[in-house]
Amino acid sequence: MRRRCPMLSNKVSEIMTTNITTASVTASVFEVMEKMVAEDVGRIIITDDEVPVGIFTEKDVIKRVVNAKIDARNSAIKKVMTAPIRAVREETHIIDAFGKMYRGKYRHLLVRGRRGKIIGIVSMRRILNLAVELGQGLSETTTLGDIAAGSVIKIDQAANVHEAIDLMNTKSVTAVIVTAAGKPSGIFTERDVLKRVATKEIKIRETAVKQVMTAPIITMPRSTLVGDVLAEMYHRDIRNMPVKDEHEEITGLVSMPEILQFARALNIDEQVRRTWKEVAEFLDTEDQYTPG
Template identity: 25%
Template sequence: MPSSKGWREGALTSIYDIASKSVVTVNPYDSLALVRELMIKHSIGRVVVVDGGRPVGIITKKDVVRFLAADDSDRSLIEIPASEVMSVGLITVKPDVDVKDASKLMLKRGVSSLLVVGEGGGLMGIATKTDVCRYYGEMCRGLFKVRDFMSRDVIYVKPLHSMFRIMNLMVKHNISRVVVVDEEFRPIGIVTSTDLTFYMSSLKPVKHAAFESLPSSIIMTAEDVMTKNPLTIGEDEDLSEASRVMVDRRISGLPVTGVDGRLTGIVTKTDIVKATASIK
């Protein structure tokens, strides 16, 4: 297994060093409307809920979608408190934990972020998979190739597979992206859970006669929802390059292709975290 020997001098080691110090927070009684506004304003996927300076919960985009899909009340977002939507099983670390051990904790607990807290439990920062990827891209060039950590069992669909098929695949395999391929197995698009969020409201049954005559063209397919011409990376590329591209382009996964351009796998931020956790 490659070691960290050869990293440029002064490489960061503690999770606090790579964590974001300016954490976007709300109070438990703040509204979901404010949470949404902050996510959009700061282009972030999670907001920490604090009470008296201490973290008591976290709200991710998935939490919001899950809550709204199940909520049968007539309340607007401004009437829903953050405390109803937040997840309370917080995973925290001390600031002196190193990046490798923090990466192992992310993988073990199946989370995308860790809250960095001080001795008194006060919030000091938040470290996400993106922060680990940024660290790997800057500090770990030459350690691994993409093929060393990419997933070869790629979940894919054809352009005319329905949106419902895509959602079923995401739920069944617990994934947040599906690659769309053409007849020659070349990636032509990618559909993420974020892409589907826009259409969530249409999945709830509407009992009204007016909807019985809707044309079949309303059924969305992969080609209607997908991001076309997705960025790809070769399996022989350095893994740090994949990490850099994901951070720079604000994406969480890259289809991997062979020399013939056909899909051979996918590499994600989680794979970068796995690589970081494996470094000696």
């Protein structure tokens, strides 16, 4: 019988988040985005008569709203939400919930109580955060430089917001580095799109990306251990970490997919272990839940 490490023998009910942000299926896209900003969340559960029927995420904002010519104020959220929802029972072991996330290609699972009512939500991100808190599972030798993407997607700060978002969609990335005269001046992320673009109703073809980017850039050196990087990302509540070399040049950008590939907190069978390499692929698809 396969031996489970103590963390993974726990039930999802022990690590789930019970404070779930929801919105009615009759709400407009704009109303839902405003609520996400007000409550500082990257995803929101959509309900019909208090029953969860879908989820709407920052990735949906960037792919299905901003550059898709959607009238956010007059379009119902049900037109752009991801459905149906996925859920596990509260007694499900963390390891089994994680396996379901792999097979289903999504990052979050809702948790059902004994009477079938949704009582919480659990995420891949939460599981890895727990691993960091326990000091388990991440390689003691793998560094940021080992896992950073080989090329960094950049855009000049004079480019407009529409061009930046289009680039993010085309390259399937969650962030781009913004440059001035070839030098990094900021970063533009999915969170920026939600907070500074979609809910502000700015003219994306007439607004320079430098006006809505995040600055200054937080970076970490290539020599930083992966576990330390993940801990720092959680501490600062950021989802993308630019990588700098010995010359202080940004040479890579690490996001949750790369971190997940090298996490070893999940002491699971070889079949699941081999699927680590697939994480980056399915995390970039639009038919899944985002981290938050």
